[in-house]
Amino acid sequence: MNAQIPRDSRYYRPRRALSWGALIFGILAGLAGGLYWAWQVAPVEETDTAPWQLNAQSRANYVVAIMVNYGYDSGPWRGRIAPARPAPAGRSGAVRRRHRVRLGALRLRRQRQRRARDPHHDDVLSQSRPGRMRRPTIPLFVGPTPTPQSTVFEIPTLPPPPTKTATPPPDPNEQGSTPVRVVPTVAPQGAFDIVRLERFCDADTPGIIVVQVQERDGTPLPGQRVRASWRDGRAYSSPA
Incomplete structure (x- = not known):
């Protein structure tokens, strides 16, 4: 006996050539795979970016x-x-x-x-900075060049300061104080000349430099600032 199939059964429905569910699933799967490949496997390297x-x-x-x-x-x-943004050429x-x-x-x-x-x-x-011209620290004068002159002044030798220990005997091999004759170059008015360099030994206070500034007639000039330069630096001594 043949059973009658109802009309609303799926067997009577026409078959579709496209499945929307499979299409949406394929699109989502492809999008996820492309993002994973672009972000994790082979990311894009930025070059020539402004x-x-x-x-x-x-x-x-x-x-x-x-x-x-x-x-x-x-x-x-x-x-x-x-x-931050491209500007016009003008x-x-x-x-x-x-x-x-x-x-x-x-x-x-x-x-x-x-x-x-x-x-x-x-x-x-x-x-x-080597190789660069140094700015002169003395004033420049326009006019006739003054004639260089050399003058030697006799300055009395300063006695060494008193010490508690006995002064060591002088070394016969050590040379005595010899006045140094300096022929200065062209110098403007107000410059100072070194007329004598003397040295003495003091066991208690080594490494002290004593500088006396005097006029040409021997009058002392107190309160003069002295600048001492050496290979590794420079120091300035201001009057007390």
């Missing part, structure tokens, strides 16, 4: 890198930060000129501040 194309974190790292480079070589022309020249003017004013202000704090900063800087 600063304005970076994100916030990368832009901050870029600024820090420029600051570190500027602190290493102190080159203002190398410490320029590229603009404004780029004006921006560069304004940047140079502002940079020159800032450099001049820093030089004035350094000179106000230390008047001898330029001399020390010129000696620390």
Whole structure:
């Protein structure tokens, strides 16, 4: 006996050529696989990226890198930060000129501040950088060149300060004090000449330099500032 199949059974429904469920599942699976491949397996390497194309974190790292480079070589022309967005061609020249003017004013202000704090900063800087011309520390005069003159003054020998220990006997091999005759070069008015160099031995106070400044007639000049230079540095002695 044949059973009658109802009309609403699936056997009477027409077959579809496309399954929407399988299509959606395939799209999602392909999208997930592509993202995993692009992010984990073979990520894209950024090259030739302008600063304005970076994100916030990368832009901050870029600024820090420029600051570190500027602190290493102190080159203002190398410490320029590229603009955050492309500027028109007409404004780029004006921006560069304004940047140079502002940079020159800032450099001049820093030089004035350094000179106000230390008047001898330029001399020390010129000696620390070989190959650069040193600025003269004496005034330059325009006019006839004065004739060099050499004068030798006899200055009495200063006795050594009294010590508690006996003075060691003099060494016969050691040379005595000999006046040094100095032929000065062209010097402006107000310069000082070394007329005699003497040395004495003191076991208690070694390494002391005694400088006396006098007029040409022998009158002492108190309160004169003395500058002593050596291979590794320089020192200034101010009057008490």
